[in-house]
Amino acid sequence: xxxxxxxxxxxxxxxxxxxxxxxxxxxxxxxxxxxxxxxxxxxxxxxxxxxxxxxxxxxxxxxxxxxxxxxxxxxxxxxxxxxxxxxxxxxxxxxxxxxxxxxxxxxxxxxxxxxxxxxxxxxxxxxxxxxxxxxxxxxxxxxxxxxxxxxxxxxxxxxxxxxxxxxxxxxxxxxxxxxxxxxxxxxxxxxxxxxxxxxxxxxxxxxxxxxxxx
Ligand SMILES: [Fe+2]
Numbered sequence: 001x002x003x004x005x006x007x008x009x010x011x012x013x014x015x016x017x018x019x020x021x022x023x024x025x026x027x028x029x030x031x032x033x034x035x036x037x038x039x040x041x042x043x044x045x046x047x048x049x050x051x052x053x054x055x056x057x058x059x060x061x062x063x064x065x066x067x068x069x070x071x072x073x074x075x076x077x078x079x080x081x082x083x084x085x086x087x088x089x090x091x092x093x094x095x096x097x098x099x100x101x102x103x104x105x106x107x108x109x110x111x112x113x114x115x116x117x118x119x120x121x122x123x124x125x126x127x128x129x130x131x132x133x134x135x136x137x138x139x140x141x142x143x144x145x146x147x148x149x150x151x152x153x154x155x156x157x158x159x160x161x162x163x164x165x166x167x168x169x170x171x172x173x174x175x176x177x178x179x180x181x182x183x184x185x186x187x188x189x190x191x192x193x194x195x196x197x198x199x200x201x202x203x204x205x206x207x208x209x210x211x212x213x214x
Contacts, residue, residue: 001053002104003093004140004164005060005111008037009174013065013080016176034083041091047213055093056102060111060140061120064098106196112141130161136198138162138191143177145185147201160198164189170206 012030017023066080088095096102099114112120113129121129122141129137130150136159145165149158165185168174173184187209192200 001048001055002109002138003057004109004138005058005098006062006140006166007040007057007060007088008033008062008084010062010065013069015065015068030080034087037087041087045091055091056104056109057088057093057095058100058102058109058111058140059095059098061098105193107136107138107191107193107198109138112139113137126161126163130159133159133161135196136160136162136193138164138189138198140164140166143182143184145187145189145203147198147203160201162189162191162198162201165203167206170210 010030010033012028012033014027017027019025019027063084066084070077070080085095098111099118101108101110103109112122115121120141126146126148127150130148133150139161140163142163143166144163146163147160149160151158165187167188168186170186172186173182177184185203187203187205190200190202190204191198
């Protein structure tokens with residue numbers, strides 16, 4: 001089981017909306033974000049039952065907010081990131097840092113690739129990403145679901161880019177993206193990896209998950 005990050009939104013640490021603004025005053029506190037995370041993992045544990053699966057999360061820009069907040073407020077060093085990392089470790093999840101590629105069976109997993117300036121490649125076209133890829137890659141962040149190969153010279157044949165969509169309730173678009181070009185997809189992907197390549201990527205929508213498992 002791989003979570004591609006932004007598992008927690010951490011609205012409490014949103015630095016785009018200042019605490020003094022009207023919207024900022026309605027931010028939930030950090031502890032409530034953590035309670036929400038615990039509740040979500042409780043549901044995950046209930047669903048996975050006794051299955052013994054390897055678990056990993058590639059941290060997203062939303063988890064990264066905790067590190068940014070500590071950086072700007074050194075007196076709280078480790079007070080946010082400590083419990084945050086523990087929340088995932090308590091449920092058996094290893095993690096990789098934002099921007100770091102994590103490999104499973106030779107396939108890379110990352111929340112969002114970074115460009116030469118270490119900035120998130122968020123608005124790039126899929127072909128721009130594919131042009132740079134030298135191994136199959138699974139990514140999140142753009143909330144879009146797709147499986148797209150691109151042919152490459154030589155025996156490698158092609159590389160495949162998989163977008164995972166997002167695991168929000170069906171139809172839910174976060175307030176910051178409303179009215180924007182989005183095309184969000186809600187669901188999960190079942191991937192089969194063989195010989196260092198993604199051979200199958202089956203999309204299961206949130207609606208289908210609900211139909212199957214309630
Ligand atoms: Fe993200």
